Amino acid sequence: MPNSIISIRHLAKRFGQFEAVKDLSLDVHQGDVYGFLGPNGAGKSTTMRCMLSLIRPNHGDIHLFGKDLRSNRASILARVGCLIEKPDFYKFLSAYRNLDLFSNISGKPSSKKEIYEMLEFVGLQGREKDHVGGFSHGMRQRLGIAQTLLHNPDLIVLDEPTTGLDPQGIIDMRNLILRLKTEQHKTIVFSSHNLAEVEILCNRMVIIHQGKSIVEGSVQELLHEQDQVIRIQSDAVHLDAAYSLSQSFPKAIQFKKLGLDGFELTMAKSDIPAFNQAMVAAGIPVYSLETKRKLEDYFINLLQA
Amino acid sequence: MIFLRSTRNELIKIALKPRSYLGLAAITGLVGIILFALKADGLSMISFVTASFEQTLRFEGNLLNGNLVAFIVLQMLIIHIPLLVALVTGDLISGEAAMGTLRLLVSKPISRTQLLLSKFLAGGIYTLLVVLWLGFLAVIVGQWLFGVGDLMVLNSDGLVILQADDVNWRYAGGFCVAFLALLTVSSLSITLSCFSDNSIGPIVSTMAIILLFTIIVTLDVPIFDPIRPYLFTTHMAAWRSFFEDPLPWESIKKSIYILLGHNLLLIGISLFAFHRKDITV
Amino acid sequence: MLSFGLHAQDPTVLFMKLVKKFQAVKSYEVQATIKPNIPLIRILPVKAKVSFSYPNNFQIHAAGISILPKNGFSELPKLFGQAEKFTAISTGNENLQNQDTEIITLLPLDNEGDLVLAKLWVDATRLLILKSQVSTRTNGTLVSEYFYGTSASKGLPDRMLVTVEVKKFKMPKGIATDINRNSQPEDAKKAQKKGTIEVLFSHYEIH
Numbered sequence: 001m002p003n004s005i006i007s008i009r010h011l012a013k014r015f016g017q018f019e020a021v022k023d024l025s026l027d028v029h030q031g032d033v034y035g036f037l038g039p040n041g042a043g044k045s046t047t048m049r050c051m052l053s054l055i056r057p058n059h060g061d062i063h064l065f066g067k068d069l070r071s072n073r074a075s076i077l078a079r080v081g082c083l084i085e086k087p088d089f090y091k092f093l094s095a096y097r098n099l100d101l102f103s104n105i106s107g108k109p110s111s112k113k114e115i116y117e118m119l120e121f122v123g124l125q126g127r128e129k130d131h132v133g134g135f136s137h138g139m140r141q142r143l144g145i146a147q148t149l150l151h152n153p154d155l156i157v158l159d160e161p162t163t164g165l166d167p168q169g170i171i172d173m174r175n176l177i178l179r180l181k182t183e184q185h186k187t188i189v190f191s192s193h194n195l196a197e198v199e200i201l202c203n204r205m206v207i208i209h210q211g212k213s214i215v216e217g218s219v220q221e222l223l224h225e226q227d228q229v230i231r232i233q234s235d236a237v238h239l240d241a242a243y244s245l246s247q248s249f250p251k252a253i254q255f256k257k258l259g260l261d262g263f264e265l266t267m268a269k270s271d272i273p274a275f276n277q278a279m280v281a282a283g284i285p286v287y288s289l290e291t292k293r294k295l296e297d298y299f300i301n302l303l304q305a
Numbered sequence: 306m307i308f309l310r311s312t313r314n315e316l317i318k319i320a321l322k323p324r325s326y327l328g329l330a331a332i333t334g335l336v337g338i339i340l341f342a343l344k345a346d347g348l349s350m351i352s353f354v355t356a357s358f359e360q361t362l363r364f365e366g367n368l369l370n371g372n373l374v375a376f377i378v379l380q381m382l383i384i385h386i387p388l389l390v391a392l393v394t395g396d397l398i399s400g401e402a403a404m405g406t407l408r409l410l411v412s413k414p415i416s417r418t419q420l421l422l423s424k425f426l427a428g429g430i431y432t433l434l435v436v437l438w439l440g441f442l443a444v445i446v447g448q449w450l451f452g453v454g455d456l457m458v459l460n461s462d463g464l465v466i467l468q469a470d471d472v473n474w475r476y477a478g479g480f481c482v483a484f485l486a487l488l489t490v491s492s493l494s495i496t497l498s499c500f501s502d503n504s505i506g507p508i509v510s511t512m513a514i515i516l517l518f519t520i521i522v523t524l525d526v527p528i529f530d531p532i533r534p535y536l537f538t539t540h541m542a543a544w545r546s547f548f549e550d551p552l553p554w555e556s557i558k559k560s561i562y563i564l565l566g567h568n569l570l571l572i573g574i575s576l577f578a579f580h581r582k583d584i585t586v
Numbered sequence: 587m588l589s590f591g592l593h594a595q596d597p598t599v600l601f602m603k604l605v606k607k608f609q610a611v612k613s614y615e616v617q618a619t620i621k622p623n624i625p626l627i628r629i630l631p632v633k634a635k636v637s638f639s640y641p642n643n644f645q646i647h648a649a650g651i652s653i654l655p656k657n658g659f660s661e662l663p664k665l666f667g668q669a670e671k672f673t674a675i676s677t678g679n680e681n682l683q684n685q686d687t688e689i690i691t692l693l694p695l696d697n698e699g700d701l702v703l704a705k706l707w708v709d710a711t712r713l714l715i716l717k718s719q720v721s722t723r724t725n726g727t728l729v730s731e732y733f734y735g736t737s738a739s740k741g742l743p744d745r746m747l748v749t750v751e752v753k754k755f756k757m758p759k760g761i762a763t764d765i766n767r768n769s770q771p772e773d774a775k776k777a778q779k780k781g782t783i784e785v786l787f788s789h790y791e792i793h
Contacts, residue, residue: 015583052412054584078414088405092322101317104310105415147409358627361726361750363658365634366651455650463626466651550628 003030004066005155005187006051011060012211013046020046021057022211028189028204033181035202035219036191037299043211044191045085048159051189052082064155078107081153083161087144091133095124095143098132099150106151115150122146123172138169145176156180158190162197170197177201195299207299228269229254232279233262233288242284249275261287308419315427319393325431328389329438335385336442339378340450343369347451350377354459364457371448372456372472376548378443379483383542387490387515388508390435394428395494395507398579402502408584421499421579425572428491436484444476458548465550479544482557485564486541490515492571493537499578502586534559537567595710597674597690604706607713607741608666613639614742614792618646622653624781625752629653636787641667655748655783656725662718665704671695677705682716683733685709700724714738726751737790748783 006028013021021043028034036044049055051062053073062069064076089098096115103110110118119128122142132140141164148156158177162170174197180186192198198205199219206216215222234242239257246255246265254266267275272291279286319325343350347369355364398421401407410420456467467475490511497507518538521529533539543560546553615638621631634648642663646652657664665672672692680687687707694701700722707717714734721727728748735744 015585049408049584054408054411056581056583074414074416076414077412080412082409082412084408084412086405088409090318090404090406093318097317097321101314102409102413104314105307105410105413105420107307107414109310359656361656361728361752362624363654363656364651365646365654366648368651457651463628466627466629466653468630468650 004028005030005032005064006034006189007061007063008047008051009061011047011050011057011062013043013050013055013057019211021050024060024208024211024213026206026213026216028187030187031181031185032187032189032204033177033202034187034189035198035205036189036208037195037198037205038191038208042208044208045159046211047208048082048084048157048189048191052080052084052157053077054084074107078151079154080157081148081151081155082157082159083144083148084157084159086137086164087140087147089132089140089143089147092131094129094131095119095135096128098143099147102147103150108151110150118146118150119143121149137164138166141165141169141173145173149180154187156186156188156190158188160191160193162192162194174201228272228291229264229266230272230275231258231262231264231288231290232286234279234285235287236260238284239263241282242279245278245282245284246275248278307415308423311415311420311423312426315397315423316430319427319431322393324396325393328392328435331389332382332386332435332439333442335382336378336439336446339381340374340447343374343377344450347374351457354457355464358464367452367454368457369451370454370456370469371444371451372454372467372469372476374447374451375443375476376456376458378447379439379479379544382439383483384519386435386439386487387541388512390432390487390490391494391508391511393431394491395498395511396504397424397428397495398498399501399507400498400504402584402586403504405586407586411584417580418576421495421575422572425492425495425575428495429488432487432491433484436480436487440476440480456548458545460545460549465548467548467550475547478557479547482547482560482564483544485561485568486537486543489537489541489564489567489571492568492575496571496575496578499575499582535563537564540564595688597676597688600688600708600710601669601672601674601690601692601706603713604708604715604741605666605669608663609640611638611640611740611742611792613637614790616742616787616790618788619786620648620652620654621784621786622781623784624653624750627653627781638663653783655728655730655750657722657728659746659785661720661728661730662715665692665701665720668699668701671699672704680707682707682731685711685716687716712738714741737787737792740790740792742787742790742792744787746785746787748785750781750783752779752781 004027006026008027009025011021011024012019024043024047036048038044046055050057051064051069053069065079067076069076090101093101096112096119099110099115099118103115116128119125122145124139124142124146127135127139132143135143141161148158162173165173177188177190178201180188202219204217205219205222207214232242239261242263243255249267249271251268251271254264256264258264276286276289351368352359358364398407401410411417453469455469456472458465458467493514494507494511497510501507515538518536522533522536522539540560540563543557543564546557546560616636618634618636619631620634622629629651632648632650632652634646634652636659637645637647642660644659646654646658672694675691675693677689677691680689686709688710690706690708692704692706701720702723703721705719706715708714709716712734715732717729717731719727719729728750730749731747732743733745733747737744
């Protein structure tokens with residue numbers, strides 16, 4: 001496939017009797033922000049670790065940058081930066097020393113100036129000589145990002161990068177990913193449990209369940225295959241009227257009351273403005289109208305299917 | 306080049322880890338205690354050794370000198386030094402796994418072979434440092450405190466008295482062989498470290514193996530005769546052979562070959578295991 | 587036929603002549619090379635400097651460790667220093683070092699001293715002791731042979747060969763930790779029971 005940065009075919013990995021990955025195939029194109037979605041134990045982390053040669057697959061081929069990972073490991077990994085689960089460093093070493101050690105074996109060692117600049121970039125200026133043992137989780141996450149980006153990789157692999165971060169940290173991480181994509185045209189693969197995050201950040205995704213790829217493709221295409229779920233807050237008096245009104249919209253389905261004064265309805269995205277206008281015209285007050293993250297429903301539906 | 310950079314990394318980690326100095330401090334303390342005890346009452350210890358001969362003979366000269374003191378220090382610490390080495394080297398892989406840094410290391414362009422061999426090399430350098438420090442304290446400080454003189458060594462087949470100017474090269478050779486023996490301990494602990502994800506397991510396992518093999522070596526039971534010559538603990542005291550007269554070169558060479566063989570075998574096992582290890586922590 | 591006894595000197599007279607000859611040398615220093623040849627002990631020859639001052643003070647100065655008989659070289663000087671406490675008996679003759687010697691046995695007059703018996707093989711012609719056998723309560727029996735050269739006129743030997751008993755030597759366990767030695771100890775029956783210490787003297791400086 002043209003411009004395919006990652007190409008995985010028929011990947012399989014077994015740990016004892018447990019099949020973590022059964023028969024997984026996917027492609028990541030250059031410039032993608034590619035999301036790995038799946039419940040715990042689906043095989044996301046195992047797949048990522050296979051890509052980074054942390055785990056030996058029992059079967060299958062992995063190609064990165066058009067080269068076989070098995071026979072071109074060093075040249076491939078020199079172009080990859082990764083942050084796998086929580087960022088772990090040598091607690092008894094300083095932030096600078098940690099980055100220095102890892103950069104020494106990352107292909108091209110970084111200079112002291114480059115390390116200091118990267119620490120400033122991730123917001124750790126002034127903490128270069130502090131021991132990592134005294135860092136908060138957020139600071140270590142930022143150090144992890146610094147370690148990932150220090151050697152200017154072409155492919156960035158992030159395994160649940162926002163786990164454990166405070167809200168501001170999560171926003172910063174998302175902004176960083178978007179900047180890396182738009183400004184530096186990096187290819188990014190990341191896994192997350194936060195479906196909204198994937199919807200916001202990713203252009204392509206795969207949903208993995210029980211070691212297999214359930215569906216793979218463009219996030220936008222996947223979303224347009226499904227209707228939107230809207231939530232409306234009105235008042236208790238008008239709920240019946242709202243229900244009756246919804247029956248006049250043929251594609252509006254699955255009316256469900258929410259509490260005493262709200263309801264939920266599934267309908268095509270293009271019908272939402274018309275339904276809103278119809279409610280106002282019918283005198284049904286609309287105190288709030290929000291679209292539920294469709295991907296969550298999509299995800300749950302697929303899994304249940 | 307990446308191999309050398311990785312070795313530098315490993316040495317930095319060893320140098321900046323507080324545990325590394327535990328062994329060196331312990332050696333300093335232990336040797337200090339022994340030197341103090343010998344300074345206070347070393348002559349009575351010598352009398353115990355020479356008592357049988359002193360019924361008809363008399364020993365003239367400086368018996369309790371730095372050369373003898375160094376020998377006594379080495380004899381006493383030969384059991385303890387392996388633990389102090391394993392404390393650091395047993396942590397080189399499993400410690401990384403426990404800390405979570407192993408997955409970052411293995412995801413780098415450096416091959417697993419180079420990464421592991423750099424750890425072996427760094428562990429060997431640390432072991433050499435331990436041996437040199439022990440040698441400095443035992444020989445140099447011992448000679449400074451007690452002076453130099455002929456060395457009186459008691460073997461099971463008799464007393465050997467080596468002249469002072471014939472001793473230093475023996476110590477050099479003895480320390481080389483002692484280093485090789487401790488390097489085997491280092492290699493064993495690193496090998497066990499490849500099979501573990503926690504720090505303490507490989508260290509305890511290394512000491513358990515040394516104790517077990519030492520018991521097998523010292524038990525005078527014929528059933529162990531076939532394996533005894535090939536256990537590395539049999540050759541851990543090979544450094545003493547340098548203080549016999551005449552020098553048993555064949556025995557020393559055999560010990561060197563067996564210890565080298567153990568090191569190669571352990572490195573081979575480690576490489577095999579580490580290449581197949583799935584980094585899931 | 588004349589018996590040899592008619593030519594032998596009176597043992598007491600002979601002994602006193604020896605004592606007088608010994609007392610003529612008040613002090614000296616001599617270079618010595620000590621060569622022990624003792625089972626269970628391996629040691630290279632050691633060079634030393636021996637100093638003597640009358641009546642029986644010996645000082646040995648060596649760079650390294652040397653092994654000497656228990657009482658060093660002082661057996662005979664002690665004997666000579668207490669000459670009046672012994673009675674001398676002639677107990678025969680023997681040919682030693684191609685010389686006819688008279689054997690004088692010295693018995694203590696009382697039982698309180700450490701020395702219980704001494705035998706001297708004396709070259710009466712040159713007034714030299716060629717061999718001595720001294721038995722003490724504390725140190726057993728020590729046999730020494732003396733060989734003379736340029737300092738014979740002063741009664742000072744060039745070479746001395748001391749024989750020591752080794753059958754009582756035992757290796758203390760727990761100290762000899764060459765745990766890897768698998769060879770069995772020598773059969774006790776085959777073990778030597780005696781060892782020698784040879785001392786070569788040269789360059790006497792007699793004061």
